Amino acid sequence: MEQNVINKDGYNKIAAKYNEERHIYNNEKELEQFINLLPKNAKVLDAGCGGGPVAKFLVSKGFTVTGIDISSKMLEIARKEVPEAEFIECDMTKIAFPEDSFDGIVSLYAIFHVTKEKHKLLFRKFYEIMKHRGILFFCVGSEEWEGSDDYLGTRIFWSNFSPEKTKHLVEEENFEIIYDEILERGGEKQYWIFARKN
Numbered sequence: 001m002e003q004n005v006i007n008k009d010g011y012n013k014i015a016a017k018y019n020e021e022r023h024i025y026n027n028e029k030e031l032e033q034f035i036n037l038l039p040k041n042a043k044v045l046d047a048g049c050g051g052g053p054v055a056k057f058l059v060s061k062g063f064t065v066t067g068i069d070i071s072s073k074m075l076e077i078a079r080k081e082v083p084e085a086e087f088i089e090c091d092m093t094k095i096a097f098p099e100d101s102f103d104g105i106v107s108l109y110a111i112f113h114v115t116k117e118k119h120k121l122l123f124r125k126f127y128e129i130m131k132h133r134g135i136l137f138f139c140v141g142s143e144e145w146e147g148s149d150d151y152l153g154t155r156i157f158w159s160n161f162s163p164e165k166t167k168h169l170v171e172e173e174n175f176e177i178i179y180d181e182i183l184e185r186g187g188e189k190q191y192w193i194f195a196r197k198n
């Protein structure tokens with residue numbers, strides 16, 4: 001089965017449970033770093049927004065947020081939790097926003113669900129829809145690995161390059177790395193990147 005079908009179905013099943021447990025990954029420090037890089041009243045895309053924890057934080061700080069996700073159940077939660085934001089059901093590799101749409105793009109714990117062969121294409125699309133000097137902020141897995149396993153009682157597909165390769169791809173798509181590090185949050189290690197559109 002195609003990975004998007006597995007993940008859409010999987011996240012529809014575990015949406016409530018995932019969001020109940022989401023607080024174990026406390027990303028407030030990284031989110032503060034992100035907003036410090038953004039202009040006032042910035043427009044931000046949250047790719048793979050889930051139930052909207054990042055959108056909620058950004059809206060509370062006065063930003064305008066569009067969230068996209070492939071899971072309708074996740075989006076149902078996000079719309080209830082963050083009525084001020086706009087949410088669209090969409091595969092992030094198929095986004096079709098006009099050029100210069102966003103000052104920032106954030107994607108937490110989501111790009112690792114996109115097959116790694118599409119990561120380069122995804123960074124290119126992010127580049128195209130971002131304003132000049134826009135900020136890209138995301139995390140992916142800390143080790144190269146691809147496959148599916150049991151997550152919160154359902155099957156979920158994951159796909160990661162090594163941090164070095166991910167950094168290289170981001171740079172190849174003409175982003176300048178501001179900061180990157182492997183960080184442990186909620187007992188899990190992820191590779192975190194802040195980059196600026198050149």
Ligand SMILES: C[S@@+](CC[C@H](N)C(=O)[O-])C[C@H]1O[C@@H](n2cnc3c(N)ncnc32)[C@H](O)[C@@H]1O
Pocket residue numbers: 004007008011022047048049050051052053054068069070071074090091092093107108109110113114
């Ligand atoms: C682990 S959750 C993270 C949600 C949210 N970013 C957070 O920090 O809580 C991963 C999310 O990515 C979404 N997702 C997976 N593949 C996607 C794709 N190709 N396009 C858009 N969303 C996707 C899933 O439906 C799920 O809501």
